[in-house]
Amino acid sequence: xxxxxxxxxxxxxxxxxxxLRQAIEGYAAAGVRGIAVWPDKIxxxxxxxxxxxxxxxxxxVTGYCRGGMFASTDPATLRRLQxxxxxxxxxxxxxxxxxxxxVVGGLTDGSRDIGxxxxxxxxxxxxxxxxxxxxxxxxxxxxxxPMMAASISCINTLAxxxxxxxxxxxxxxxxxxxxxxxxxxxxxxQIARASGRIVAFHxxxxxxxxxxxxxxxxxxxxxxxxxxxxxxxxxxxGYTGFTEVEIMSPxxxxxxxPEEVVRTCIERYRSCF
Amino acid sequence: xxxxxxxxxxxxxxxxxxxLRQAIEGYAAAGVRGIAVWPDKIxxxxxxxxxxxxxxxxxxVTGYCRGGMFASTDPATLRRLQxxxxxxxxxxxxxxxxxxxxVVGGLTDGSRDIGxxxxxxxxxxxxxxxxxxxxxxxxxxxxxxPMMAASISCINTLAxxxxxxxxxxxxxxxxxxxxxxxxxxxxxxQIARASGRIVAFHxxxxxxxxxxxxxxxxxxxxxxxxxxxxxxxxxxxGYTGFTEVEIMSPxxxxxxxPEEVVRTCIERYRSCF
Numbered sequence: 001x002x003x004x005x006x007x008x009x010x011x012x013x014x015x016x017x018x019x020l021r022q023a024i025e026g027y028a029a030a031g032v033r034g035i036a037v038w039p040d041k042i043x044x045x046x047x048x049x050x051x052x053x054x055x056x057x058x059x060x061v062t063g064y065c066r067g068g069m070f071a072s073t074d075p076a077t078l079r080r081l082q083x084x085x086x087x088x089x090x091x092x093x094x095x096x097x098x099x100x101x102x103v104v105g106g107l108t109d110g111s112r113d114i115g116x117x118x119x120x121x122x123x124x125x126x127x128x129x130x131x132x133x134x135x136x137x138x139x140x141x142x143x144x145x146p147m148m149a150a151s152i153s154c155i156n157t158l159a160x161x162x163x164x165x166x167x168x169x170x171x172x173x174x175x176x177x178x179x180x181x182x183x184x185x186x187x188x189x190q191i192a193r194a195s196g197r198i199v200a201f202h203x204x205x206x207x208x209x210x211x212x213x214x215x216x217x218x219x220x221x222x223x224x225x226x227x228x229x230x231x232x233x234x235x236x237x238g239y240t241g242f243t244e245v246e247i248m249s250p251x252x253x254x255x256x257x258p259e260e261v262v263r264t265c266i267e268r269y270r271s272c273f
Numbered sequence: 274x275x276x277x278x279x280x281x282x283x284x285x286x287x288x289x290x291x292x293l294r295q296a297i298e299g300y301a302a303a304g305v306r307g308i309a310v311w312p313d314k315i316x317x318x319x320x321x322x323x324x325x326x327x328x329x330x331x332x333x334v335t336g337y338c339r340g341g342m343f344a345s346t347d348p349a350t351l352r353r354l355q356x357x358x359x360x361x362x363x364x365x366x367x368x369x370x371x372x373x374x375x376v377v378g379g380l381t382d383g384s385r386d387i388g389x390x391x392x393x394x395x396x397x398x399x400x401x402x403x404x405x406x407x408x409x410x411x412x413x414x415x416x417x418x419p420m421m422a423a424s425i426s427c428i429n430t431l432a433x434x435x436x437x438x439x440x441x442x443x444x445x446x447x448x449x450x451x452x453x454x455x456x457x458x459x460x461x462x463q464i465a466r467a468s469g470r471i472v473a474f475h476x477x478x479x480x481x482x483x484x485x486x487x488x489x490x491x492x493x494x495x496x497x498x499x500x501x502x503x504x505x506x507x508x509x510x511g512y513t514g515f516t517e518v519e520i521m522s523p524x525x526x527x528x529x530x531p532e533e534v535v536r537t538c539i540e541r542y543r544s545c546f
Contacts, residue, residue: 107481107497111497112497112498112499113499114455114456114497114499118458145419145420146418146419146420146456146457147418147419147420147483149455149456150456150479150481150483150496150497151481151482151483156456156458157458159458159459160458182387182422183387183419183422183423183429184419185391185429185430185432185433186432206423208380208423208424209424210420210423210424210485211485212483212484212485223423224380224384224385224387224423225385226385226386226387
């Protein structure tokens with residue numbers, strides 16, 4: 001089994017079933033050496049205990065999800081969001097995360113100004129950047145699928161993320177998620193362009209029929225994404241880090257026994273790559 | 274009221290309520306001078322009668338929907354699809370349609386080869402092109418939203434459509450639909466690039482929350498699309514044709530009285546542009 005990278009699991013994949021302690025223990029028991037963490041789960045467990053659990057199980061933290069979400073025009077709210085993002089960067093540094101995954105937010109309520117939202121996202125990433133550099137945790141800019149442009153992220157293509165990285169420089173990186181980018185006609189070119197800045201590589205599948213933003217994300221092999229092709233592009237761009245399964249699945253995988261979810265992630269990573 | 278273009282309604286907007294005759298009479302009675310037609314509705318009415326109705330009501334036919342759908346690898350099926358598309362071009366010519374709206378199809382069953390699907394779509398458009406030129410009806414290449422890449426159309430950006438038009442030359446054009454392209458970070462540039470090839474301009478809104486591929490399309494003003502901004506880009510690219518409302522809405526507008534639907538299209542075209 002020649003794999004391009006070791007496997008990690010984003011704990012959102014077993015969000016409904018497991019605490020952070022259970023996820024770390026459960027993933028480690030199955031031989032998975034990487035995990036991406038979320039602040040609500042860390043808060044539940046306590047940061048010091050989270051750091052100890054990660055260390056004791058020799059886990060690599062492949063991401064801290066998620067910063068960003070700058071969809072406000074209220075100065076006080078935006079200051080609070082900047083503070084929160086800086087606190088998340090501190091936690092990400094403490095737990096040794098490879099990046100703070102940044103999902104920048106969509107349109108503010110009542111707005112139709114997608115260009116303005118994009119400018120605001122850039123400005124807030126720029127404002128956050130010095131702290132990211134100071135704590136040594138890169139901002140992982142993750143373009144989300146264009147169907148999420150209004151609601152969750154106005155950064156929707158790798159071309160945009162690459163443009164932002166050109167502008168931000170050191171301390172900014174890109175998170176590539178197959179679910180969000182597989183359709184992009186410019187994919188090969190933009191992944192090559194991201195060489196040296198890829199800070200995380202997320203995998204999950206695009207289901208067909210696709211029944212909407214919340215429930216259309218599936219386990220590798222259950223959809224239409226060509227994982228070997230995209231993995232090859234990412235490897236050719238020089239990425240040697242973990243490959244991280246991230247599946248939000250309220251109606252399917254979140255309802256299954258977590259041991260089955262983890263076992264299936266491992267099996268599919270073997271059979272689909 | 275300075276409008277960039279007169280209003281047309283795609284008859285799919287009242288698909289559940291009205292036959293072609295009723296749609297032509299209903300739109301004309303409300304002062305709408307354009308309609309886009311569908312083959313099932315023409316078949317129901319008969320082509321000769323459809324042509325007569327269009328002429329008698331002095332309607333401009335702003336599109337014939339829809340050709341394409343080349344998602345097959347079976348040679349016999351593909352020959353049949355080519356024949357069907359040629360027949361649709363003939364009907365489109367007979368009824369005086371401004372273009373054959375081409376939606377090229379997505380992945381074939383079991384395939385994960387989006388690049389292959391895109392090559393196949395190009396090849397089939399090339400094969401159809403001489404007949405389009407012969408009957409004088411341009412192929413209106415319509416990029417559909419990336420969320421439809423697998424299921425309905427592997428042409429998902431205006432950049433792709435522009436690239437295809439570069440390749441195909443005379444007889445190929447582009448259909449711009451706000452619902453499919455509003456999110457595109459490269460929108461202004463690609464619309465400018467489409468100058469001289471825009472054969473139809475479709476409008477409908479992107480609803481938030483967006484509850485899926487089938488039901489997320491709404492009436493102008495009910496969503497987040499900045500219609501004046503996009504209309505300005507389309508006008509700057511030299512397009513002077515009709516602006517066509519196209520709303521598939523099984524759970525909302527298809528359930529309302531058709532007169533209300535038409536009245537609302539007109540009102541919103543006045544208030545949102």
